Amino acid sequence: MKRRKFIGLLGGAAASWPLAARAQQTRMPAIGFLRSSSSAPSQFLATALREGLKEQGFVEGQNVQIEYRYAEDEKERLRNLATDLLARPLAVIVADTIAAIQIKAAATTVPLIFASGGDPVAAGLVTSLNRPGGNVTGVVFFATLLGAKRLELLRRAVPNAAMIGVLTSRTSPNVEAERGDIEAAALALGQQLTVVDVNGEDEFDTAFVTFIRSGARALLIGSGTLLTTNRARIIALAARHALPAVYPHREGALDGGMMSYGASVADAYRQAGIYAGRILKGEKAADLPVMRSSKFEFVLNLRTTKALGIDIPPTLLALTDEVIE
Known part of the structure; x- marks a missing residue:
C-alpha cells in the first residue's frame, strides 16, 4: 500500500514538472507605465502606448503585461511607486519627464523610455539625443x-x-x-x-x-x-x-x-510604445536615438x-x- 502511494505521488509530481516548466517559459514580459499625475486624464496616453506596442506585435494580456502606476502629483507617492516598479522583474519602464527623472536616479539596469515635452539633455535624462547612451531613451514633443x-x-x-x-x-x-x-x-x-x-x-x-x-x-x-x-x-x-x-x-x-x-503628446506615447516593443525584441535603449516630433x-x-x-x-x-x- 505504501509503495503504491509513493509511486502515485511520484507520478503526480513528475506530471507537474512539465507544467511548471511551461509556465516559466510562457511568462509574459512586463512593462512598467509610470505617470507622476493622476489616472483618469492619462488614459488616452495609456491607449496610445498600447497602440505603439501593437504595431510591434505586442498585445496587452496576450504576450505582454503592463503595470500601471499613477502618483497623483504627490512627490512621496512617486518615489514609492518608482521603488515598487524597480523591485519587479520588468523588461522596460515608460514614464513622463518627472517620473523618468525619479526612475533614472535609482535604475541602472532596467531600460527606461521617457516621453518629454522639454529638453531631456538639460533634464539630465540623456547625454545626447542622437546617442543617448546608458539605459535611457525616449520621445520629445517640444511642448x-x-x-x-x-x-x-x-x-x-x-x-x-x-x-x-x-x-x-x-x-x-x-x-x-x-x-x-x-x-x-x-x-x-x-x-x-x-x-x-x-x-x-x-x-x-x-x-x-x-x-x-x-x-x-x-x-x-x-x-x-x-x-x-x-x-x-x-x-x-x-x-x-x-x-x-x-x-x-x-x-x-x-x-x-x-x-x-x-506636437501630439498622444503620438509621442504611441512612439514610446514602438520603442518599448523594439526593446522587448532585443534592441538596447542606448542604440535607439531619442525620437523628435516633426509635425506641429x-x-x-x-x-x-x-x-x-x-x-x-x-x-x-x-x-x-x-x-x-
Whole structure:
C-alpha cells in the first residue's frame, strides 16, 4: 500500500514538472507605465502606448503585461511607486519627464523610455539625443520650446489684449526655460505679461483671480504634467472668466479651449510604445536615438471663439491644421 502511494505521488509530481516548466517559459514580459499625475486624464496616453506596442506585435494580456502606476502629483507617492516598479522583474519602464527623472536616479539596469515635452539633455535624462547612451531613451514633443510661437498666435487671435496671462507649473523640470522663452518673446513684441507659477491644482482658482485683477484679456497655458492632466479644470476656469486661451496640446482645443499649437503628446506615447516593443525584441535603449516630433498642429475651436465673441482673422484661420466647428 505504501509503495503504491509513493509511486502515485511520484507520478503526480513528475506530471507537474512539465507544467511548471511551461509556465516559466510562457511568462509574459512586463512593462512598467509610470505617470507622476493622476489616472483618469492619462488614459488616452495609456491607449496610445498600447497602440505603439501593437504595431510591434505586442498585445496587452496576450504576450505582454503592463503595470500601471499613477502618483497623483504627490512627490512621496512617486518615489514609492518608482521603488515598487524597480523591485519587479520588468523588461522596460515608460514614464513622463518627472517620473523618468525619479526612475533614472535609482535604475541602472532596467531600460527606461521617457516621453518629454522639454529638453531631456538639460533634464539630465540623456547625454545626447542622437546617442543617448546608458539605459535611457525616449520621445520629445517640444511642448516647452514653443511658447514664443503660441504667444504670437494668441496675439493674432486677440490683438487688443494689452495684458496676457501666462500659467506655468513649478513642478515642471523645464519651467524656467519655457517661461524665459515666453518672456523674451513678449519683450521683443512689447507685450505685457502676468506670469503665475502654480505648484498644485489647489492654486488654480487663485491664479485666475490674479489674471483678472491684472487686467489680462487672454491666457497662455504652459506645459508640464500638472497642467496637462488638469486641462479640463483650466478650460472651465478660462470659460468662466471669459479668457481666450492657447494650449500646448491638441487635446486642449478638442476639449473646449480656444486653440492649441504643438506636437501630439498622444503620438509621442504611441512612439514610446514602438520603442518599448523594439526593446522587448532585443534592441538596447542606448542604440535607439531619442525620437523628435516633426509635425506641429495648430487647432482652432470656432465654437469657443463664438462663445467668447472673438472674430478670428481670415489670415490666421488659413494657418490652421484643424478647425472645430
